[in-house]
Amino acid sequence: MKLKVYADRMSQPSRSVLIFCKVNGIDFEEIKVEISKREQLSPEFKEINPLKKLPAIVDGRFKLFESHAILAYLACAFPGVPDHWYPADLFRRAKIDSVLHWHHMNLRRGAATYVLNSILAPALGLPLNQQAAAGAENFLSTSLSTIENVWLKGNGRFLLGGFQPTIADLSLVCELTQLELLDEKDRNRFLGPYKKVQLWIESVRNATRPHFDEVHSVLYKAKGILQMQQRKRADSGTNSGVKNSLTSKM
């Protein structure tokens, strides 16, 4: 039975799992679960992941959620996956685990909270929260500085000085691509000071083409819609209509 990947391409951890499967030629079925339609809260999906979060996989009788655990599992379970994604070498693997665990309370907390509360929330039927966005800015900037000055130290173009991408590169870059939803000035405010980070994002994109761009195309489309809605909201002072419009066009 084919691997099933439950995903919403607007969710950054979902994107990392989809790109990983495609780049590595894993035969899988993508099952769309749309967060903007609250499909992840359905009783059917609760059977797959009782925590009602995306992504999740079903591999035969085995169910798994949390994207980093999924990526590590796929790298080990499918023999065709090149070793560089999640090396069997104990020391290299431990360093990748270190980045993956660091990610949650740093880059993810900063980027996801900022984007949700500064632009995305109305599309999910939630109010924007400028205070939460302001609180997340510090996490995001500090995390970018850590990536630039700690994780990207070394000779290679990838994290931990690597010459080929790992699951940590893919996860972190997919987290950062959500900054595409921000307007250019705001995105540059965050990414502008970090030249190595910018190069690294491009390196991961190049190493995983054409799948990277294909999986991200929904995000690029959503960007246009969100920014149009943001302008309308600024004109009229209301959030109405944003959710329906995004849901129907994505």
Added chain:
Amino acid sequence: MKLKVYADRMSQPSRSVLIFCKVNGIDFEEIKVEISKREQLSPEFKEINPLKKLPAIVDGRFKLFESHAILAYLACAFPGVPDHWYPADLFRRAKIDSVLHWHHMNLRRGAATYVLNSILAPALGLPLNQQAAAGAENFLSTSLSTIENVWLKGNGRFLLGGFQPTIADLSLVCELTQLELLDEKDRNRFLGPYKKVQLWIESVRNATRPHFDEVHSVLYKAKGILQMQQRKRADSGTNSGVKNSLTSKM
């Protein structure tokens, strides 16, 4: 050369690594880095962990931080560690990884933020923040409910229905023991509704005795001091003197 563990027993991830080493008879040297004295910010410690966080290890020429990555590394690098802590079996390991990654943005975010902002901050020279504590309550309660109803489902007394503890059991329980710093009424408000969680904490404690109690003894001492200081603060309406007192008595 002996494994070096840089730790502060008041830090819950530090405790999990120390207990793991002791329970598994790993020959190591504990190097105390006191957060209340800001020793983790020293140039010497920055050489060990550029992110200035605890715990960190040095194993020969290999340096590592992030407690979950350390626990996984130690379980694999020391052949005497029984398999149940982090099974070589792909499926069981993936499920443990799932819990370990879930932990950060859920239980840790809730418990650490609540305890810091409701009682611990003055001991670290920081102001209490009731608003941040209130925000963390929801994460903490929801996480406890997830542990009770999702992670503790199954036949065994441990997470994922296991009959023996894993590194996830140890990490999550060490996170929860910081609730000991709260007054009894507050602690019961969180833990009271979750009978399986209470039993599980005791099971992990019993499975790792006497090291569990020995490593936690600093926390139990600190509890008395913090609560005395809290009463004084309530009487006088000031935080002064709290930090020095805790630092000198711990």
